[in-house]
Amino acid sequence: MSTIAFSNDKSPSQSLGYAAGTITVLIWATWFLATRHSAATSLGPIDIGLIRFGIPALALSPVWLRIGLLPKGLPLHLLAIMVAGCGAIFFLVTTLAIHSTPAASSGILLGGSMPLATALIGILLFRERPDVTRIAGLLAIVGGVLILLARSLADASLPWTSFVLLPAGAVLWASYTHAFRRSGLTAIQASALIAVWSFLIMAVLALVFGISLPQAPLPEIGLQVLSQGVLSGLVAMVAYGTAVRTLGGTQAAAFTALTPVLATLGGGFLLGETVGTAEISAAVITGIGVALSTGIAARRH
DSSP: OOBOOOOOOOOSOHHHHHHHHHHHHHHHHHHHHHHHHHTTSSOOHHHHHHHHHHHHHHHTHHHHHHHOSSOBTSOHHHHHHHHHHHSHHHHHHHHHHHTTSOHHHHIIIIITHHHHHHHHHHHHHHOOOOOHHHHHHHHHHHHHHHHHHHHHHHHTOSOTTHHHHHHHHHHHHHHHHHHHHTTOOOHHHHHHHHHHHHHHHHHHHHHHHOOOGGGSOHHHHHHHIIIIIIIIIIIIHHHHHHHHHHHOHHHHHHGGGGHHHHHHHHHHHTSOOOOOHHHHHHHHHHHHHHHHHTTTTSOOO
16 A cells, blocks of 8 residues: 555636536436436346446556555545445435436435535534525525425325435535545545445445346446446546535535436436426526535625
């Protein structure tokens, strides 16, 4: 094992952070759709998890081989939080929920909850003080989630597990965001460690419970390889890490709430899911909340 070269560099520019956040959201929208689509195939969460983490673990193998699986200078609890927060545990919890939740609703419950959970952790644990604009944005995000909740309770269209597992996934991701920011790792280093450790966890689960990958049609495997492995598991992970490094954890996480808007549109147009006034309203309000809570509209001094 070698020692990590910790990075304390200042942001090269906010533009880089905004671009990285935008790339992350666009990819995550396709992740929601691909994961939702996989519920109708023979691929289970373990199968998809092997793809999701196996590809980036292989692509980034020079990185984790160089720094080691347990890099010197990196506290074990931060590594554990990162692996759980956006790795294997996060993936299994959210995939289980998304399989039984329409893309529009899962996008709002998960993507909308992520920036809220990140902001609350920052305020309660790290004494962060968001300005009035960001507070207004977070309240708008809460409003979007409440609209969906009210609609769901009115017609009992969503299972109660959706309102437990998806916000729990948001808390996991928020924990990862803060842990990564304080780890000293670069975005690529963190992505490599999370991928290899998560793949090892998935491999153990595959040995215990078995897999159905060999029986799955090649086009379905190809779709998951592109969406889960290459885009979500590799590109989005590095992009989000870059956004956290350049913008800060709370502002970077705020971009994730744009996901509901894209997931709602994609669920309606690509998966044929019913998208009503409540879903559209919740997605729009959540999107406005993101624009405010990222700090783009904040007054500069």
